[in-house]
Amino acid sequence: MARYSQVHSPKWRPVSVLDEWVAKEARPISLRQLMVFGRSLTESRLISSANYVRTELPTRIAHRIRDMQQLPYVVVTNPHISEVYDLYYTAFDTFRKVKDIKTLEDNDRFCQTIRSMLKAHLTVIPKLAMGILECNGLMDAAELDKFMNTILRSRISRRVIAEQHLALTDTFHAPWFSPGAKLSESEFIGEVFLKCVAKDVVSRCGKAVHDIVRRAYGPDITLPEIHIDGHLDANFPYILSHLEYIIGELLRNSVQAVAERHQRRKDKAADPDKPPPPIEVTICESNQHVIIRISDQGGGIPREKMPYLWSFSKGPASDKILANLGKVPKMAATMQELQVEGDDHGQGSGRTAGDKGKEISSSLASLSSRPPNLRLGMGLPLSRVYAEYWAGSLALHSLEGYGVDAFLQISKLGNKNEQLTTRASMDAV
Incomplete structure (x- = not known):
């Protein structure tokens, strides 16, 4: 590691400080833990939550800084990767210095720090993606x-x-909230939506995707209908923006593929007014899982694209993807808030959760602000990261010349821990 310190600022390898935090294990949590902890919210519980976050954030950031330090020299000197490293180190240094939180005033100051860091890190995903694409060929x-x-x-x-x-x-500071009172079963506890109804999420995402595709191809484009069947009452606790992102990306791929194929066939068809085949969404509920299958007749995935389907380093397509990423300066961690500079479409809207008037910013509003036809090469691989994060899965089956079946499996009990890369698994590599 000595060679890094010769090129980078001293913070590149602060041995004693970073080693102390890397030696700590992250403490994974489950959706159920988040729900149970937040259901009866009191001042002491809020302060306990603050101290968990205060120690957990620098621990998790420290592990990722160490990952970056172990990249090949030619990769870590990439300007995009280097900028991400600086952002991570600044966040690590800031959070590790936060003192024990003892009062509500301490917590309010801490929350201001969190918000500031979340905003500063909106550039991380596009910078990482560009860095990875530029390093394609320099590393396996x-x-x-x-x-x-x-x-x-x-x-x-x-x-x-x-x-x-x-x-x-x-929630604690909201005028309607009474400390210690149990939150309603029908609402959010923090960011966890207690009853994600699969059918409703698919319907909302379908409408948003139709709007996106019409913006891309014009109002006269004939779009496939989205049919939903199966267990229509299936519901589960989940973080709504994660689910909306996955379903939105899968439906967007299917709708665009079917619409483009239908346009190509229209001129040759004996019946040009015949509608395109619908997207079939089947919801299947078992004791422990909900499976959502999205089936289209969009022609399938070209064979030459299959090796790069789940990859962030897109091989032959990397130059085009790089150019597109350059148009998206900021992405939220959910990668929903994709904005071209100067484009304020879809901002400022919100969704009211429950009867208490709690405003939850809608990821769909910002999802629909994403520039039409801007292919970022991240939709499927990032969707799988989200699916696997809460111990689910995402798989695709392509029938070339016919269509694609996508299978999203979700753990419906909310009792699976977040799937983290821990120190033990890193040491085993």
Whole structure:
């Protein structure tokens, strides 16, 4: 590691400080723990939450800093990766210096720090993606993808615990809230939506995707209908923005594929007014899981794209993806808030959760602000990171020349811990 310190500032390898935090294990949590902890919210519980976040954030960031330090020299000197490193170290240094939180005033100051850091890190995902693409060929593609998956999963984990604490703090200070009173079963506890109804999420995402595709191709485009069947009452606790992102990306791929294929066939068809085949969404509920299958007849995935389907380093397509990423200066951790500079479409809208008037910012509003046809090469791999984060899975089956079946499996009990890369698993590599 000595060679790094010769090129970078001294903070590149602060041995004693960083080693102390890397030696600590992250303490994973489950959705159920988040729900149970926040259901009867008191001042002491809020302060306990603050101290968990205060120690957990620098621990998790320290592990990712160490990951970056272990990249090949030619990769860590990439300007995008180097900028991400600086952002991570600044956050690590800030959070590790936060003193024990003892009062509500201490917590309010801590929340201001969290919000500031979350905002500062909006540039991380596009910078990481551009860095990975630019380093394609300088490092084994499988290792690059492993690094990217670890970084993104850890980023999601930090965002979850930080935003959960901010949401609990906002709830505690809300005029309608009575400390110690149990929150209603039908509402959010922090960022956790207690009853995600799969059918409703698919319907909302479907409408948003139709709007996106019409913006891309014009109002006269014929779009496939989205049919939903199966267990229509299936519900489970989940972080809504995660689910909306996955379903939105899968439906977007299917709707665009079917619409484009239908347009190509229209001129040759004996019946040009015949509608495109619908997208079939089947919801299946078992004792422990909910499975959502999305089936389309969009022609399938070209064989030459299959090796890069789940990869962040896109091989032959990397130059085009790089150009597109350059148009997206900021992405939220949920990668929903994609904005081209100067484009304020979809901002400022919110969704009211329950009858208490609690405002939850809608990821769908910002999802629909994403520039049409802006392919970022991250939709499927990032969707799988989200699916696997709460111990679910995402798989695709492509029938070339016909269509694609996507299978999303979700743990419906909320009792699975977040899937983190721990020190023990890092040491085993």
